[in-house]
Amino acid sequence: MLNLYAVIGNPIAHSKSPFIHTEFSKQTGQHIHYKTMLASQDNFITVVESFRQLGGKGMNVTLPFKLEAHKISTQLTERATIAKAVNTLTFNDGEIYGDNTDGDGLLRDISSNLEFIIEAKRILLCGSGGAARGVVLALLRKNPCTLTVVNRTKKRSQEIQKQFFCYGDIVSCDYTDITGQEFDLIINATSASLENKLPPLPSGIFAKNSLAYDMMYGNKNTPFLEFAQQQEATYLANGIGMLVEQAAESFFVWHGIRPETKSLIEALSREI
Structure with a gap:
């Protein structure tokens, strides 16, 4: 049966x-x-x-x-x-x-499959819905330098900061706040790629040897990964491994x- x-x-x-x-x-x-x-x-x-x-x-x-x-x-x-x-x-x-x-799946893909070290890295997590919330704890337990959660509506990212602040160093902001900053790992946990759209990320945010990771996947690079490639992110990954x-x-x-x-x-x- x-x-x-x-x-x-x-x-x-x-x-x-x-x-x-x-x-x-x-x-x-x-x-x-x-x-x-x-x-x-x-x-x-x-x-x-x-x-x-x-x-x-x-x-x-x-x-x-x-x-x-x-x-x-x-x-x-x-x-x-x-x-x-x-x-x-x-x-x-x-x-x-x-x-x-989700958190376990993301870490297994990034740490084991992609062999990217999360410890002491500056992480930017785009989005504040269920997909983002599911991975915050796992990321914080890897002891990054900082974890910044960005959302179009700052109130939503602040909710995640309040929810997880006792588990590690977490910062909340909107997209205008990250202008001029660099990150080692940028994770797109928004649904923008499903609509073939790009989160309003500023230029110059990918650090040297950075990884751009989109939780979505398709038969070509998502708008986020295309942007990351144009911005000379060192490594690109879609969400197949996490899936x-x-x-x-x-x-x-x-x-x-x-x-x-x-x-x-x-x-x-x-x-x-």
Whole structure:
């Protein structure tokens, strides 16, 4: 009998998660059926509950529902509690267990796959939604020199600063505040790339030997990565590695088995 899993988001048709989890299941001998589910802000809870009633075992949660997934969870892991955002739901014994594997996935990709050292680096994190909140704690625990969170609306970045200030040196600002500054690692956690847009970043912000990292991915460089290339960032990376690594962590949460990821990252990178 196949166990049912899904990823929920909007948009969702582009998602590689069904392919990734199906490959993980083949690799590890698990028997699952994994599909995409489209939802809106109005029916997110209804869609999740309907899936539970059909016998669904778990869901991955992507844009724009990570904050909503946190709210409906009846039990939370430490990392989900601190992030106040959830990307992995497990349904068991009438409970909804919320977890967040984004931070783990990002660090595994940057530190292990890309071999980029985060410690003592100046980090700029663009965005203040669920995607950004899910990685702040993991980044701070790597002891960067500073972590600056930038958002179009300064109030939103200040909320993240207040949420995480006790875990490390974190600065909040809007895009005008970072003019004249340089960063070693700039992470785009906004949804701008989905709309083929660029966050309003000023010129001259990429330091020598810097990494530009976009959580989004596509069949060509995102506007953010094109900008980074023009600004002579040393290294460019899209979100394929993070996607696979956070999926592997979710797979481990559900099945207690950690799948191998390198070959899948390489295959997906060639495909797109």
